[in-house]
Amino acid sequence: xxxxxxxxxxxxxxxxxxxxxxxxxxxxxxxxxxxxxxxxxxxxxxxxxxxxxxxxxxxxxxxxxxxxxxxxxxxxxxxxxxxxxxxxxxxxxxxxxxxxxxxxxxxxxxxxxxxxxxxxxxxxxxxxxxxxxxxxxxxxxxxxxxxxxxxxxxxxxxxxxxxxxxxxxxxxxxxxxxxxxxxxxxxxxxxxxxxxxxxxxxxxxxxxxxxxxxxxxxxxxxxxxxxxxxxxxxxxxxxxxxxxxxxxxxxxxxxxxxxxxxxxxxxxxxxxxxxxxxxxxxxxxxxxxxxxxxxxxxxxxxxxxxxxxxxxxxxxxxxxxxxxxxxxxxxxxxxxxxxxxxxxxxxxxxxxxxxxxxxxxxxxxxxxxxxxxxxxxxxxxxxxxxxxxxxxxxxxxxxxxxxxxxxxxxxxxxxxxxxxxxxxxxxxxxxxxxxxxxxxxxxxxxxxxxxxxxxxxxxxxxxxxxxxxxxxxxxxxxxxxxxxxxxxxxxxxxxxxxxxxxxxxxxxxxxxxxxxxxxxxxxxxxxxxxxxxxxxxxxxxxxxxxxxxxxxxxxxxxxxxxxxxxxxxxxxxxxxxxxxxxxxxxxxxxxxxxxxxxxxxxxxxxxxxxxxxxxxxxxxxxxxxxxxxxxxxxxxxxxxxxxxxxxxxxxxxxxxxxxxxxxxxxxxxxxxxxxxxxxxxxxxxxxxxxxxxxxxxxxxxxxxxxxxxxxxx
Numbered sequence: 001x002x003x004x005x006x007x008x009x010x011x012x013x014x015x016x017x018x019x020x021x022x023x024x025x026x027x028x029x030x031x032x033x034x035x036x037x038x039x040x041x042x043x044x045x046x047x048x049x050x051x052x053x054x055x056x057x058x059x060x061x062x063x064x065x066x067x068x069x070x071x072x073x074x075x076x077x078x079x080x081x082x083x084x085x086x087x088x089x090x091x092x093x094x095x096x097x098x099x100x101x102x103x104x105x106x107x108x109x110x111x112x113x114x115x116x117x118x119x120x121x122x123x124x125x126x127x128x129x130x131x132x133x134x135x136x137x138x139x140x141x142x143x144x145x146x147x148x149x150x151x152x153x154x155x156x157x158x159x160x161x162x163x164x165x166x167x168x169x170x171x172x173x174x175x176x177x178x179x180x181x182x183x184x185x186x187x188x189x190x191x192x193x194x195x196x197x198x199x200x201x202x203x204x205x206x207x208x209x210x211x212x213x214x215x216x217x218x219x220x221x222x223x224x225x226x227x228x229x230x231x232x233x234x235x236x237x238x239x240x241x242x243x244x245x246x247x248x249x250x251x252x253x254x255x256x257x258x259x260x261x262x263x264x265x266x267x268x269x270x271x272x273x274x275x276x277x278x279x280x281x282x283x284x285x286x287x288x289x290x291x292x293x294x295x296x297x298x299x300x301x302x303x304x305x306x307x308x309x310x311x312x313x314x315x316x317x318x319x320x321x322x323x324x325x326x327x328x329x330x331x332x333x334x335x336x337x338x339x340x341x342x343x344x345x346x347x348x349x350x351x352x353x354x355x356x357x358x359x360x361x362x363x364x365x366x367x368x369x370x371x372x373x374x375x376x377x378x379x380x381x382x383x384x385x386x387x388x389x390x391x392x393x394x395x396x397x398x399x400x401x402x403x404x405x406x407x408x409x410x411x412x413x414x415x416x417x418x419x420x421x422x423x424x425x426x427x428x429x430x431x432x433x434x435x436x437x438x439x440x441x442x443x444x445x446x447x448x449x450x451x452x453x454x455x456x457x458x459x460x461x462x463x464x465x466x467x468x469x470x471x472x473x474x475x476x477x478x479x480x481x482x483x484x485x486x487x488x489x490x491x492x493x494x495x496x497x498x499x500x501x502x503x504x505x506x507x508x509x510x511x512x513x514x515x516x517x518x519x520x521x522x523x524x525x526x527x528x529x530x531x532x533x534x535x536x537x538x539x540x541x542x543x544x545x546x547x548x549x550x551x552x553x554x555x556x557x558x559x560x561x562x563x564x565x566x567x568x569x570x571x572x573x574x575x576x577x578x579x580x581x582x583x584x585x586x587x588x589x590x591x592x593x594x595x596x597x598x599x600x601x602x603x604x605x606x607x608x609x610x611x612x613x614x615x616x617x618x619x620x621x622x623x624x625x626x627x628x629x630x631x632x633x634x635x636x637x638x639x640x641x642x643x644x645x646x647x648x649x650x651x652x653x654x655x656x657x658x659x660x661x662x663x664x665x666x667x668x669x670x671x672x673x674x675x676x677x678x679x680x681x682x683x684x685x686x687x688x689x690x691x692x693x694x695x696x697x698x699x700x701x702x703x704x705x706x707x708x709x710x711x712x713x
Contacts, residue, residue, distance in 0.1 A: 010057075016056055016058075016096075016098075016099040016102065018098070019059070019096055019098075020047070020054065020056075020096070021045065021056065021058040021062065022044065022054065022056075022058075022059035022063075022092070023043075023044050023045070023046065023062055024041050024042070024059075024063040024066035025041065025042045025044065025066075026040070026041055026069055026070060027039075027042070028040070029229070031080070031081075031232060031233040031236065032229065032230050032233045035080060035233035035234075035236045036079070036080030036081075036236065037078060037079050037080060038080060038081050038082070038229070038232070039069075039070045039073060039074075039079045039082040040083045040084075041063070041066050041067075041070065041082065041083065041085075042086065043084065043087065043091070043092050044086070045059075048088075049088060049089035049090050049136070052090045052092070052093040052137060053086060053087060053091075053092045053142070054093055054094060054095065054096040054097075054141075055094065055095050055096060055116065055141045055142075056095070056098075056099045057112070060116060063119055063145075064118075064119045067119065067123065070082045071126055071127075074126045074127040074128040075127050079128060080236055081129045081130065081131060081236055082123075082126060082128060082129075082131070083130065083132070083133055083149075083228075083229075083232065084123070084130070084132050084146065085132075085133040085135050085225060086135050086138075087136075089135075089136040089137065091133075091135055091136050091137060091138040091142050092138060092141065092142030092145065093137055093140060093141075094140020094142050094143075094164075094165075095112070095116070095141050095174075097168075097314050099112075100112070100305055101311070101314055103305055103306075103711075104711060104712050104713075105306075106302050106303075106306050109301065109306055110298060110301075110302040112301070112302075112305070113173050113174070113301035113302055114298050116141060116144075116173070117174055117175065117294045117297070117298065120145050120148040120174055121148060121175075123145070123148040123149050129150040129151065129235070129236065130149040130150045130151070131149055131150065131153070131228070131232050132145065132146030132147075132152045132153075133152075133153050133225060134146060134152060134154040134155060134161065134206070134209065134215060135221075135224050135225060136157075136158060136159075137158065137160045138160075138161050139160065139161070139162050139164055140162075140163060141174050143161065143162070143163055143172075143176065144163075144172060144174040144179070147175050147176065147179040147183065148175055151216050151217075151232075151235060152215040152216055153215055153216065153217040153218070153219060153224075153227075153228040153231060154217075154218055155206050155218075155219060155220075156207060156218055156219065156221055156224075157206060157221025157222075157224070158209065159203070159205065160204075160205075161208075161209050162196060162197070162201065162202070162203050163176045163180070163192055163193050163196075163197065164197055164201045165197065165274070165278075166193060166194060166197035166198060166274045166275045166278055167197040167198065167200075167313070168274075168313035168314060168317060168680065168681075169272065169274045169304060169309035169312065169314075169680075170274055170310055171274055171278040171300045171301060171304065172193055172278065173300060173301035174297070175294065176297075177193065177278050177281035177285065177293065177300075178285045178293025178296075178297060179290070179293075180193065181247070181253070181256075181282050181286075182285060183213065183244070183247075184212055184213040184214060184247075185245075185247045185248060185252070185253075185256070186247075186257060186282060186286070187252065187255075188212050188213070189282060190256045190257065190259060190279070192204070192212070192214075193260075193278055193282070194260045194263055194264060194275055194278060194279065197275075198264065198267040198268070206218060213244060216244075217231050219231070249286055249287075253286045254283075254286075256282075257279050257282055257283045260275070260278075261279055263275075264276060268559040268679070268681065269556040269559055270556075270557070271556070271558060271559040271681070272309050272679070272681040273304065273307065274681070277300040277303070277304065278300070280296070280300075281293060281296045281297060306711055308687065308691045308709075308710060309681045311683075312680070312683030312688065312691075312709050313681050314709075315669075315687060315709035316673055316680040317680065319666060319683075320515070320670070320673060320674065323667075323670055324515040324670060324674070327491075327506060327518055328517075328518060328663035328666075328667060329518040329663050330491075330502070330503070330516070330518055331499040331503040331506070332499070332503060333503060333506065333507060334503075335500050335503035335504075336500075336503040336504045336506065336507035337422065337449060337451075337504045337507075338422065339362065339422040339451075339504065339508055340364050340422055341364055341365045341366075341367070341420055341422055341423075342355075342358045342364060342366045342421060342425070343366075343367050343368075343369070343417055343421035343423070343424035343442075343446075344358070344367070344424075344425055344426075344427065345369055345370075345424065345425070345426035345427065345428055345438050346369075346370055346379075346427040346428045347368045347369070347375045347376050347380070347410060348370075348375070348379070349382070350427045350479075350481065351368060351370075351379060351427035352368070352378075352382040352383060353481075353482070353483040353484065354425060354427055354479065355368055355408060356382075356383045356387075356483075356484075357512060359383065359404055359407055359408050360404065361512045361513060362508075362511055363403075363404070364407065365407050365408075366407060366408050366409075367410065367411060367417040367421070368408075368409075368410040368411075368417075369410065369411055369413075369414050369418075370410075371412075372412070373412060377410065379410055380408060380409065380410040383405075384405055384408070387401050387405055414441055414445050415444075418442060418445050418446050419447070420447065421447070421450055422447070422449065422450055423450065423451045423453065423504070424452055425453040425454070425455060425477055426438050426439065426452075426453070426454050426455065427455045430457065430575075430578060432459050432460070432463060432464065435454060435456065435459065436464055436466075436467055439454075439465065439467075439468060439474065440467060440468065443469065443470065448470075449473075450473065451501050451504050451505060451508075452465075452468075452473055452474045453476070453477035454474070454475075454476055454477065455477055455478060455479055456476060456478065457524070457525075458524040458578075458579050458582045458583070460494075461474060461492045461497070461521045462494040462495040464494075465494050465496065465497075471494065471496040471497075472496045472497060472498040472501060473498070473501045474494055474501070475491065475492065475493065475494065475497050475501050475502060475505045476490065476491065476492020476519075476521065477489065477492075477505060478491075479514075480675045486675055486677070487515040487675075488515050488517065488527065488670075488675030489512070489514035489515065489516045489517070490519050490525045490526060490527070491505050491506060491509060491517065491518050491519065492519050492520070492521050492525060493518060493519075493520065493521060495521065502518075517670055518663070518667075519661055519662055519667075519671075520659065520661045520662070522656070522659060522661045523582060523583055523586040523587070524583055525661070526662060526668060526671040526672075526675075527671050527672060527675040528579050529583065529652065529656065530653065530668070530672065531567075531676060532579050532580055532583050533590065533648050533652040534648070534649050535568060535576065535580075536580055536592055536648075537644055537645045538564045538645060539597055540594070541636050541644060541645075542629070542631065543595070543596050543630075543631060543632065544632045544634040545631045545632040545633045545634040545635045546635050546641060547635065548565070548621055548629075549621075550635070550636070550638055550641065551564075551636075552564060552565055553638055554638040554639070554641035554642040555641075555642060555645060557642070558678075558679075558682065558688070559681060559682065560679070563619075565607065565609065566609070568607060568608070569606060569609065572606075573597060573600050573605065573606070573607060577597050577601050581593055596629050599629075599630075603624070603625075605622065605624065605625055605628075607622075609621060609622055609625075610622045610623075643694075646689065646692070649685065649689070650689045650694045650697075651698050653665070653685070653686065653689075653703065654695075654698065656668065657703075665703040665704055666704075668686060669685060669687070670684065672684040672685055683709045686704055687703075687704060687708075687709035690702040690703055690704055691710070
């Protein structure tokens with residue numbers, strides 16, 4: 001390593017004194033079949049698999065020192081090869097993001113990029129062949145260190161392998177963008193680097209890593225290292241020859257990059273730079289000039305580390321990985337009561353989804369009730385059918401399927417079903433009188449300790465409980481559809497909800513593997529309130545005269561998972577109208593009820609759009625809906641529309657924080673990311689509003705302190 005880079009690395013280490021440093025232990029062994037003496041470097045941070053191995057400046061320095069030793073041995077001929085592997089279950093999961101967070105200067109960011117390259121490159125420059133043994137989880141820099149080796153093996157048991165940088169707002173900057181397309185071709189590389197990242201950081205399994213050609217051999221997990229070393233011996237002796245398909249450097253490379261740009265456009269609409277920077281590097285790597293590619297990676301890495309997108313991405317990552325595990329305001333978990341039986345009031349689609357979730361996660365008896373036997377049978381039948389699907393996919397075995405089916409039942413008599421239930425959730429029609437009646441019936445037959453939960457999306461939990469003898473045991477338990485996919489669970493504390501009920505609700509949420517956020521009993525809680533204000537402002541500008549296409553395109557820079565009117569279609573116009581009416585009653589000065597939306601609902605339309613094969617199933621404004629629309633004559637531009645929508649959202653979030661709907665702005669973002677699929681690269685919404693100056697324009701201050709989701713001051 002050059003003196004300059006070593007000094008930069010030392011300087012970076014001084015900036016990051018709290019790094020969990022990874023050791024690089026070198027041990028020597030005699031390969032089978034008399035193949036010779038071999039040096040094996042093991043990456044290990046000294047903790048078990050729950051604290052994965054990462055690369056910060058101190059860790060890179062340790063690996064560099066290990067390579068010093070191996071390089072000397074290779075040069076003098078005392079070893080025939082060198083390998084890199086990880087501790088049990090973990091190979092390495094990339095750069096230490098805690099260190100990246102605190103960087104303040106472009107030159108420090110550049111040093112991190114350059115030093116990673118300088119260390120990793122030495123593996124490919126050794127005088128002997130090098131091997132990477134992907135024994136466990138490998139991500140980011142963990143994948144890249146292996147790409148610098150001559151050969152790679154992978155374990156069939158490997159659970160997660162990815163280059164997730166674009167997902168966070170970075171590029172694979174230690175060789176990934178350059179080496180991977182030159183190894184497996186541009187098309188496969190674009191799939192791993194761009195497509196998987198932008199599909200919620202999709203992970204590869206060991207077999208897929210081998211099939212893509214990233215690894216040269218695939219072995220069982222139980223004796224993975226032993227088999228890898230036998231294979232290594234055969235390679236070094238010449239008994240095994242690794243043949244790799246020739247990479248197509250012609251038109252196929254350009255087409256792959258073009259496809260990557262199409263994927264990026266469809267996901268982030270040009271609003272986030274990382275994917276495009278990665279694609280530029282892949283495009284430029286077509287001629288196989290590795291050093292030019294590494295230099296481009298260094299430059300991109302430094303620029304992105306000092307940009308808002310990465311800081312928002314790390315902020316979002318920390319919300320989901322850390323804050324979600326320690327919900328703000330949750331009571332002492334030791335207060336929670338055990339839940340050994342669950343009751344579900346209702347047997348419709350939402351109730352049936354809830355029954356399935358409780359059944360799979362808690363594995364306790366679950367009983368559904370409804371107003372007639374046909375509905376009850378249909379609900380239980382849905383759960384059975386879903387269990388059969390899991391069995392068909394080998395997600396569960398026959399014994400487990402039989403056991404789960406035996407645990408779910410349906411009855412008409414609430415007294416029969418709920419007399420020994422510990423947790424009872426209602427999922428009936430969204431009307432306060434109906435829910436009050438249901439709770440009164442349940443309270444009359446449920447045990448005194450049972451928690452009564454409501455899946456309401458917008459109604460007052462306090463009002464729902466107001467006519468009960470024990471309102472203290474009522475809690476809001478608001479799931480998001482589809483229940484099995486969206487992680488968020490808004491746990492609502494009514495005015496009289498006690499700590500035991502709340503603690504039990506949070507305990508159940510943990511077992512359900514949901515991201516629970518404590519919210520105040522305020523109209524529509526968090527996600528639906530923000531989305532309704534957001535959608536309402538879009539609807540307002542359409543009603544006033546802005547063309548539908550302009551209004552939709554205006555918010556594309558937010559990189560949302562779908563456009564507002566496509567989202568409305570998913571939610572259902574009738575539900576959207578109902579929530580807007582609820583919020584209009586609560587806040588008539590800010591929430592409107594669109595006459596056009598009401599007309600669409602009255603006409604029985606499922607949304608604003610129609611889809612046809614002739615148009616590639618792209619959304620087109622339904623002519624029947626267009627005929628229903630009554631618009632004014634004030635047409636805004638895309639920029640004017642975007643400003644108005646963002647101003648409305650910033651105002652609403654400011655008011656919600658003033659009202660104490662959640663503890664902090666971080667909880668707003670956590671809710672939007674996990675309940676509405678808002679992008680990581682925005683950090684939810686508040687970092688974006690801060691970065692674009694909207695927060696200060698509307699509220700006179702930023703939502704987040706400098707350095708929380710931005711470069712430290």
